[in-house]
Amino acid sequence: MIKAVLIDIEGTVSPIRFVKEFLFPYSKERIDSFLKENASNEKIQKIISQIQKIEKKELSLEEVSQILKNWIDEDRKIAPLKDIQGMIWKEGFEKGKLKAPIYEDAYRKLLQWKEKGYRLYIYSSGSVQAQKLFFSYTEKGNLLNLFSGFFDTKTGNKKESQSYLKIAQQIGAKPEEIVFLSDNPDEIKAAAKAGMKVYRLVRPEDAQFIENFPYPQIKSFEEVEL
Ligand SMILES: CSCCC(=O)C(=O)COP(=O)(O)O
C-alpha cells in the first residue's frame, strides 16, 4: 500500500525553463554583490571554506565568485552553490521578483493526494531552504503546507540508491510504500533499485521518451496510479 509520494522539482512539478531562465540567471547576476555585502556572514564564511576545500587552495572573494558562476553555467548540483543560491533567491522570492510556476496537473494531483491522506515529500538538488521558498511563492499561492518534509543532496546524491533508502527510513515507510516522481532517468533507476515505485515524467517541453526504458514514463501526474 502506498503511503507517500516523493517528488523532484525541476522538470517534474515545474518547467526546467523557470530554473534555467529565471532562477539561475538571477543568482548569477547577484553573486558578486551578494558575496561582498555578506562576506562576514557566518553561513557565507562556511560556504567559502567549503569551496576552498573543493578547490584545495585559498581563494579571494573574486575567485570564489567566478567559481560559483562557472558552476551555475555547468549546472553543478553541489552543496555550497545550492546553499548560496538559496540565500540569493530568498531576496528574489520575498521581493516578489520570482514566482514559481507549477504544472496544472501537478497542482491538481498534489491537492487530491494530500486530501486523500498521502504524505507528500520533495527531493531536489536545490537546498531545503530554496525548496521551501519555491513552494511558498508559487503562481498557485503558498503550497508549503502540502508537504510533510523536504530532502536535498545533504541526504545523498540523487543518482544513488542509498539516498532513497535513507529517505524511506527518515519518512518512516518501506521503500515499496513510496512513489518517486522525477524527469531524470538516473534518479528513477536509483529509486527503483532501492525498491520504490517510480514514474519518469516526460514533459514535452523538457524531455523525450527513452526507448526501452525499464520503468513507466508519463506526460502528466494524472497518469500516476497510487
Ligand atoms: C528551488 S529548487 C531549485 C532548482 C535547483 O537548484 C535544481 O538544481 C533543480 O534540481 P532538481 O533536483 O529539482 O531537478
Ligand SMILES: [Mg+2]
Ligand atoms: Mg529534475
